[in-house]
Amino acid sequence: MIEIPLLTIISSLLTVGVRLTGLMLFAPWFGSAVIPTRIKAGLVLSLTLLLAPTVGQGIGAYAMDRWPMLVLTEFLIGVGMGIATNIVFEGAQLAGEVLGIQMGYSLVNILDPLTQVETKVIPLFYQSMLILLFLRMDVHLWLLKAIGNSFLYLPPGSTPLSGLFSSTIISTGGTIFGLGLQIAAPVLSATLATDILLGMLGKASPQMPLMILGPAIKSMLGISIFIATLKYWPDLYNHLFSDSVTAGEHILQLAR
Numbered sequence: 001m002i003e004i005p006l007l008t009i010i011s012s013l014l015t016v017g018v019r020l021t022g023l024m025l026f027a028p029w030f031g032s033a034v035i036p037t038r039i040k041a042g043l044v045l046s047l048t049l050l051l052a053p054t055v056g057q058g059i060g061a062y063a064m065d066r067w068p069m070l071v072l073t074e075f076l077i078g079v080g081m082g083i084a085t086n087i088v089f090e091g092a093q094l095a096g097e098v099l100g101i102q103m104g105y106s107l108v109n110i111l112d113p114l115t116q117v118e119t120k121v122i123p124l125f126y127q128s129m130l131i132l133l134f135l136r137m138d139v140h141l142w143l144l145k146a147i148g149n150s151f152l153y154l155p156p157g158s159t160p161l162s163g164l165f166s167s168t169i170i171s172t173g174g175t176i177f178g179l180g181l182q183i184a185a186p187v188l189s190a191t192l193a194t195d196i197l198l199g200m201l202g203k204a205s206p207q208m209p210l211m212i213l214g215p216a217i218k219s220m221l222g223i224s225i226f227i228a229t230l231k232y233w234p235d236l237y238n239h240l241f242s243d244s245v246t247a248g249e250h251i252l253q254l255a256r
Contacts, residue, residue: 015074015156016055017048022078023147028089029134030143031082047144055151074156077252080169081150084248085143087176088240092130094180096123102191103222104215126183133234139241146245154252168251179240186229187222194218 024030024040100106100122134140181188194217202210 012052013048015070016052016151017044018071018074019078019150019156020044020047020051020147022075022080023082023143024078026079026082026086027143028086029131029140031086051148051151055148070156076165077150077154078147080165080251081143081147081248083169084172084251085139085146085241085244087172087179087247088237088244089127089130090176091179091240092126092183093123094176095184096120096126098180098184099187099191099222099226102188102218104219129233130237133237134241137234137238137241139245142241142245146248149249150252153249165251172247172251183236187225190225191218191222194221 021044024044029035030040030043097120100120103122105121194214198210198214198217201208
């Protein structure tokens with residue numbers, strides 16, 4: 001008969017659950033406000049019970065004085081992975097905000113189900129499409145696989161977090177601006193070129209009603225390019241999601 005100490009079981013469940021909790025708070029889709037807190041808690045509990053017997057085999061009993069630092073470390077690891085995988089959604093949100101202003105839809109607001117606040121139409125469209133692609137490409141399964149592999153690569157309590165861990169998370173968050181501009185580049189470049197052209201026409205012919213025609217031209221041009229680029233979204237976001245998961249694994253490497 002195999003006897004497993006109760007403290008070892010508690011250590012395994014707690015460390016796995018804390019890391020999953022950090023991931024669920026910041027991970028895309030899982031961390032959205034649309035999913036009720038009870039569902040998130042049930043999901044974390046279910047995943048903990050599934051992962052603990054496999055990835056928690058090497059987790060032993062820890063002294064009480066080590067628990068606070070252990071829990072904080074596991075939580076930060078989960079948070080780091082969640083932030084790294086959420087940069088695509090934040091970049092798309094930024095792209096939508098920029099294009100909403102450029103295309104003249106900055107004053108058209110509707111309720112965003114993810115944040116429960118009023119938001120502009122273009123950012124909400126980006127978020128909705130991105131969630132559909134996120135689920136269609138099984139990126140949520142990539143995240144679950146990555147969090148499972150994280151226990152094999154970085155076992156709980158194996159080593160304290162290095163200084164590069166926090167700096168890398170901050171630098172990863174800083175890539176949101178560049179990523180947003182990359183996503184918005186086709187429509188943004190066309191509308192900026194239109195602004196320059198309309199400005200030149202206004203100088204050449206001041207009597208033209210450019211104040212009336214300008215917003216309509218930019219809106220029609222932006223929507224046309226927007227629709228034309230939709231077919232490239234699956235390949236683009238598949239690449240971006242893959243890079244974000246890779247960034248999460250890179251953060252784990254720096255945590256050692």
